[in-house]
Amino acid sequence: MASSERQEGILLPSVNGKTRILGVFGFPVEHSLSPAMHNAAIAALGLNYLYIPFSVLPEDIGPAIRSVVSLGIIGVNLTIPHKERVLPFLDRIAPEALAVGAVNTVHNDNGQLVGYNTDGEGFAGPLNELGFGLRGKRAVVLGAGGAARSVVFRLARENAAVTIVNRTLERAERLAEEARIATDFVRGGARVSCLDFCDRAGLRDALAGAELLVNTTSVGMSPHDGDLPPIPPQAFHPALFVYDLIYNPRETRLMAEARAAGCRTLNGVRMLAWQGAAAFEIWTGVRPDVCVMEAAVEQQLGGR
Numbered sequence: 255m256a257s258s259e260r261q262e263g264i265l266l267p268s269v270n271g272k273t274r275i276l277g278v279f280g281f282p283v284e285h286s287l288s289p290a291m292h293n294a295a296i297a298a299l300g301l302n303y304l305y306i307p308f309s310v311l312p313e314d315i316g317p318a319i320r321s322v323v324s325l326g327i328i329g330v331n332l333t334i335p336h337k338e339r340v341l342p343f344l345d346r347i348a349p350e351a352l353a354v355g356a357v358n359t360v361h362n363d364n365g366q367l368v369g370y371n372t373d374g375e376g377f378a379g380p381l382n383e384l385g386f387g388l389r390g391k392r393a394v395v396l397g398a399g400g401a402a403r404s405v406v407f408r409l410a411r412e413n414a415a416v417t418i419v420n421r422t423l424e425r426a427e428r429l430a431e432e433a434r435i436a437t438d439f440v441r442g443g444a445r446v447s448c449l450d451f452c453d454r455a456g457l458r459d460a461l462a463g464a465e466l467l468v469n470t471t472s473v474g475m476s477p478h479d480g481d482l483p484p485i486p487p488q489a490f491h492p493a494l495f496v497y498d499l500i501y502n503p504r505e506t507r508l509m510a511e512a513r514a515a516g517c518r519t520l521n522g523v524r525m526l527a528w529q530g531a532a533a534f535e536i537w538t539g540v541r542p543d544v545c546v547m548e549a550a551v552e553q554q555l556g557g558r
Contacts, residue, residue, distance in 0.1 A: 269304055270302070272302055273302050273303065273304050274302060274303045274304075274326075274328050275303070275304055275305075275306060275325070275326070275327045275328060276292060276303055276304070276305040276306070276327070276328055276329055276330065276537055277305060277306040277307065277308050277327065277330045277331070278305070278306075278307050278308065278330060278331040278332070278333060279308050279310040279315070279318060279319070279330050279331070279332050279333070279336055280307070280308075280309070280310065280332070280333035280334060280335075280336065281309055281310055281311055281312060281334070281335060281336075282309065283307045283308065283309045283310075283333065284307070284309075286307050286333065287526065287550075287551050287554050287555075288305065288307070288331055288333075288530060289305050289306065289307050290550045290551065290553070290554045291526070291527065291530050291547045291550045291551050292305035292530060292534060292547070293305050293550075294546050294547060294549070294550035295530075295531070295534055295542035295543065295546055295547050295550075298542070298543055298546045299540060299542060301538065301540070303328070303538065308330070310336065312335050312336070312339060315336050315339045315340055315343065316342075316343045319340055319343045319344070319360065319367065320343060320367075322360065322362050322367060323362055323365050323367065326362075327362060328361070328362055328537050328538075329359065329360055329361045329362055329533070329536065329537035330359075330360050331358055331359055331360075331530075331533055332357055332358050332359070332360065333358070334400075337356040337357055337358055337400065338355060338356050338357075338400075340357050340360070340369065341355070341356075341357060341369065343367070344357065344360065344367045344368065344369040345366040345367045345368065346366060346367075346368045346369070347368070347369040348368065348369065348370045348371070350370070350371050350374060350407075351369050351370050351371035353407060353436040353437075354371050354373075354374070354403050354404055354407050354436075355403065355432070356371055356373075356400065356403060356404070357369035357370065357371055358370070358371050358372060358373055358529065358533070359371070359372050359532075359533040359536060359537075361536050361537055370533070370536055371404060372529040372530075372532035372533050372536075373401075373404035373405075373525075373529050374404045374405075374407060374408035374411075375528060375529060375532045376404075376525045376526065376527075376528040376529025376530070376532065377404060377405050377408055377468075377499075377525055377528075377529075378408055378412075379524075379525075379528035379532075379544075380520060380524035380525055380528055381466075381495075381497070381520070383524075384518075384520070386466075386495055386518075387412075388408070388409060388412035388414055388466075389412045389413060389414070390412070390413055390414060390415075391409070391412070391414045391415075391465045391466050392414065392415045392463055392464045392465050392466070393409050393414050393415070393416050393417070393464060393465070393466040393467070393468060394416075394417045394419060394457075394460050394461055394464045394466070394467050394468070395409070395416060395417070395418050395419065395468045395470060396419050396420075396467070396468065396469045396470060396471050396473075396483050396485075397418075397419075397420060397469070397470035397471040398418055398420040398422070398425045398426040398428075398429045399425075399470065399471070401470040401499055402418065402420075402429065402470040403429065405468055405470055405499075406418060406429055406430075406433050406446065407433055407436060407437070410433040410434070410436070410437040410445075410446060411437055413445075414445070414466075415445040415446075416430075416433070416445065416446045416447070417446075417447050417448070417449060417460040417464070418430055418446065418447070418448045418449070419448075419449045419450070419451060419457060419460075420448070420449075420450060420451070421450060421451055422450070423448060423449075423450040426448040426449075426450070427448050429446075430446040430447065430448050433446050434446055451483075451484045454484075454486060457484075457485070457486065457489070458486050458488070458489050461485070461486075461489040461490075461491075461494065462489065462491070464494055465493060465494065465495060466494070466495050466497065467485075467494055467495070467496045467497065467512075468497045468498075468499065469483060469496075469497070469498040469499060469500065469506075469508055470499050471483060472500070473508075474498065474500055474503075474506035474507050474508050475500045475502065475506075476502045476503050479503050479506070479507065480507055481507065482507045482508055482511070483508060485508070487511065490511065490512050490515035490516075490517055491515065491516070491517070492515070492516035492517060494512070494517045495517065495518045495519075495520070496508065496509060496512035496513075496517045496518070496519045496520075497519070497520045498519070498520070498521055498522065499521075499522040499525060500521060500522055501521050501522035501523040501525075501526060501551070501555065502555055504521055504523065504555065505519075505521065506521070509521065523548055523551050523552065523555075524544075524548060526548075526551055527544050527545075527547040527548040527551060528544055530547055531544045531547055534547075
């Protein structure tokens with residue numbers, strides 16, 4: 255069990271020869287909330303681990319990830335721009351990560367580097383916790399980038415009917431086809447359709463019949479808090495759950511307008527904590543308290 259020591263009023267973890275290292279590889283990585291979140295979970299459980307951020311250039315991801323074994327690091331998270339670049343350097347890739355084509359968690363399993371993607375669990379977990387199951391739901395997903403992939407694939411696995419809305423229709427169609435192929439075992443394939451944001455009538459109709467709207471774009475993220483995805487104001491209705499993956503600010507303009515129309519809303523803080531908890535369990539075999547991790551994220555955001 256790890257102990258701690260106080261230095262100039264600050265409680266510090268006690269690092270010793272038995273301390274096991276976890277971390278996050280990213281570039282840039284200075285903004286990451288993962289160290290605060292994971293170290294809070296470690297402290298709450300009294301484990302002798304330490305979670306460290308590593309700034310890794312895109313061209314260095316190969317040697318960096320292989321060094322995890324030689325340095326005895328137990329595991330790392332991956333953030334932009336490494337989630338796809340890391341794939342060729344891993345020994346094994348879990349089925350969901352392979353289907354999504356991206357890895358956010360790597361475990362050093364006795365010298366074998368195993369890649370996982372916990373973003374899907376991070377997305378679905380908070381909804382399940384609130385009693386909003388995804389099975390068979392009708393969903394509209396804004397965006398077709400990296401964050402959208404795990405969302406669309408998870409929805410497809412749950413046999414949801416998904417409409418992807420993106421500025422570039424071709425990109426949305428590629429994602430839709432990949433989701434169909436990856437989930438063709440689910441009742442004949444995923445039900446995924448596409449729209450571009452210019453199709454106002456199509457978007458309005460899709461939202462009218464939808465139960466879930468997920469924003470995976472950066473529109474509305476600080477410092478552009480006042481920005482709003484091009485959603486027709488009349489499209490919000492009380493049966494629509496609006497899930498904005500942005501967590502800074504805590505309430506985006508999209509969430510505020512949806513809430514004013516009677517929608518239930520959720521931001522991305524809980525998703526961040528859930529995907530982190532899933533990674534933590536892969537590395538340590540212990541399920542951390544998601545509430546502890548969420549509180550650490552909120553505390554960090556409060557200081558920004």
